[in-house]
Amino acid sequence: MLKLFRDNLRHLSWVLWGVILVFILLIFVDVGAFQPKDAEGGPNAPAAWAGDIVVRFSEYESAYRRLESYQRQLFQGNIPDAFQEQLKVQALQDAFDFKLMLAEAKDMGLKISNSELRKSILEIPAFLDENGKFIGEEKYKNLLARSGFRTAQEFENSQREQLLYIKLDSILRDSAFVSDKAVEEAFRNQSERAKIRYVLLPIRQLADSVTIEEADLASYFETHKEEYRLPEQRRIAYLVVDNSVLRAKMEVSPEDIEAYYQAHSEDYQQEEQVRARHILIKTDERTQAEADAELEKARQRIVGGEPFETVARELSEDPGSAASGGDLRYFPRGRMVPQFEEAAFGAKVGELVGPVHTPFGAHLLEVTARRESGLRPLDEVRAQVRHKILTERVSEEGNRLAGELLARLKDAGSTSEEELQSIADESETTKLVVTDPFGQQDTIAGIGRSPEFSSAAFALKPGELSELVKLPRGWAVLTLKEVLEPRIPELSVVQAQVRDAVRIQKQRDLARQKLEQARQSIDAGESFDEVAKGLDLEVKESGELSRGGALPDLGAASGKVIEAALSMEEGAVGGPYEYPQGETLVQVTERQHMDPADFEAQKEATRERLEAQEYQRLRASVLNQRKIDLNVQYASSIVADVAEDDQVR
Structure with missing residues (x-):
């Protein structure tokens, strides 16, 4: 095992130097930023844990420092904000993965001998003098103490x-x-290429060419019965306190609106915003000077009296705003790219500004309105305030009435439809609804897809009442009317679905038959173009195709068709192949095979890439197996950093 370890050190030098780097960092870096709260203990207190896997604050910090150092080197000292924000989450992920790998190693019976430990310590430059000799026990311990280790044993355990x-x-x-x-x-898979020409025969074109007899329906249904099996279904009667009726009965006075607005003024604050319109000239296929010249012509037309929106509709290359005259509506700071934002917020209303250069191209913009930051005027938000008041009042009153309804039903002691209707008739806000049979995953008429309603319905026993269930319409109480066991329905019940399936099958069979005949004609000497013309189909041509590529016309069938093309030679015809909307016939027009000389030149590089992928697969397999049902918990001081993301799992 030790020989295997030494033989593989050349592959793992980056890991060893990572250990050394972290050690050196700990000598010079302030570790206060990762200290736990006083109530949580010192650096050895758990930062996060799952079962017997514990990551301590000191380990969490070490992982963070290692990641931060790597990122600074990668980005030449300036880590982008998006990466910086994820460092703590990734550090905890790495620290957990490290502990999980240690658990795997111990389960495999792996150990580190004292001689292996001693050798690794003597490879750390900080522990060697100018002659490459060990600095001595006292200096060794002093250096470890300066690095934050309480004892040499603590460091050596970490090194082990x-x-x-x-x-x-x-x-x-x-x-x-x-x-x-x-x-x-x-290598063959990544180097082989093909170009094809192909025809598509959509089955919808054959809708008028097939006839469906009653015998076809019966035969198809007999063969495919299981596809139409219905799951358990239930019919439910429920009483609902109708929010829309409550809302219609409620009134909100101007005084109510004024009082709510004043009491909740923090909800109606706004950032500074501007409304702007622009004309964009892209610089993908023209120089910046050419784009600026186009914008100058646009400026002269607007200054000369043409409406900005007219010129924008004609010239702007922004697909999102050109049709609306370049209008971008109101936007706050931080939404647009910096160059555009600076120009827009620095402009006066009605002022033409530009050219403004951004990664999208050159812009001519005009600010048409401005909103200052602060409390929005009541007249501007009056409708919102009224809606908010009504929503809160309806919710409060609906909750009260629903509670009374549930209590009344429990006191009544009956769930008969007559009793339910009698209770519903007592109040115009309460409605009785009886559903059609539905399955647990079905959309329910008048409700839609509601997991809460379905779960309550399928938990009921005859004669039981559910607890209150919240629906978009209001609070409801459910009772069970009927249970229909899983079953295969009569053909008459699913006849429409069966007819659709038979029609599609017949159209596809006919499409395949036509293309098989076309292929036979090609084999007999006709050209691909001639048979396509005979079928009134357009011949399409692909670009260069490789494995993993796609043909937009074929959707999910792309891989199958490309694989077939790469198995044929130039001039060969293949198909018909099924694609979602029909059938296709293809002809290979160009083929590029693997070059043996290129393969020999790149063989070892390809092997290294594949071995790296296989290594990552094996490592992920170990970690994933150990992460099954891993319930991670966090110290309170780092919950805000990582717990909401819960990426450790």
Whole structure:
């Protein structure tokens, strides 16, 4: 095992140097930023845990420092905000993965000997003098103390864990074997190319060419009965307190609106906003100077009296706003790219500004209105305030009435439809509804898809009342009317669906038959174009295709057709192949095979890539197996950083 470990160190030097780097960082870096709250203990207190897997604050910090150092090198000192925000989450993920890998190593019986530990320590430059000799026990312990380790044993335990991780990692890498055959197959797959021409025969074109007899329906249904099996269904009677009736009966006075507005003024604050319109000239296929010249012509037309929106509809290349005269409506700071935002918020209303250069191109813009930050005027939000008051009042009154309704039903002691209707008739806000049979996953008439309603309905026993169930319409109380067991329905019940299925099958069979005849004609000497013309079909041509590519016309069938094309030679015809909307026939027009010389030149690079992929697959398999049912808990001081994302799982 030790020999295997040494043989694989060349693959794992980055891991060892990562350990060394973290050690050096800990000597010079302030560790206060990751200290737990006083109530949570010191650096060795748990930051997060799941079962017997514990990540301590010191380990969490080490993972963070390692990631941060890597990111600073990657981005030359300036880590983008999007990456910076994820560092703590990723650090905790890495720390958990490290602990899970250690658990796997221990379960495999792997250990680190004292000699292996000693050798690794003597490879850390900080512990060597100018002659490459060990600095001595006293200096060694002092250096560890400056690095935050309370004892040498604490550091050596940490180092032993790092080495154990490396030993398991080396085994996984050594297990990531890829055969010569797999290397050649992978290289062939990535290097082979083809171009095709093809025709599409949509089955909808054959709708008038097929006839459906009653015998066809019976035969199809007999063969496909299980496809039409109905799950358990239920009929439910429910009483609902109708919010729309409550809302219609309620009144909101001007005084109510004024009082609510004043009491909730924080809800009606607004940021500074501008409303602007623009003309965009893209610079994808023209120079910036050419785009600026186009905008200058537009400016002169607007200054000369033409409406801005007219010029924008004609010239703007922004597909999202050109049709509306370039109008971008109101927007706050932070929504547009910085160059555009600076120009818009710096402009006066009615002022033409530009050209403004952004990654999208060159813009001529005009600010048409401005909203200052602060409390929005009551007249502007009056309808919103009224709606809010009504919503709160309806919710409060609906809750009260629903509670009374449930109590009344329990006191009545009967769930008969007559009793339910009698109770409903006592109040215009309460309605009785009896559903048609529905399955647990079905959409319910008048309700839609409601997991809460369906769960309550399928938990009921005869004669029982549900607790209150919240529906979009209002609170409801359910009772069970009928249970229909799983069954295969009579053909008459599903005849419409069966007829559709038979029609589609017949149209597809006819399409396939026509293209099979076309292929036979090609085999007999006709050209691809001639048979396409005879079927009144357009011949389409693809670009260069490779495995993993796509043909938009074929959707999910692309892979099958491309694979077939790559198995044929130039000039060969294949098909018909099924695609979602019909059938297709293809002819290969160009073929590029694997070049043996290229393969020999890139064989080892391909092997390394495949071995790296296999290693990642093996490592992920180990981690995923250990993460099954992992219930991660967090110390309160880091909940805001990671718990909401819960990415450790």
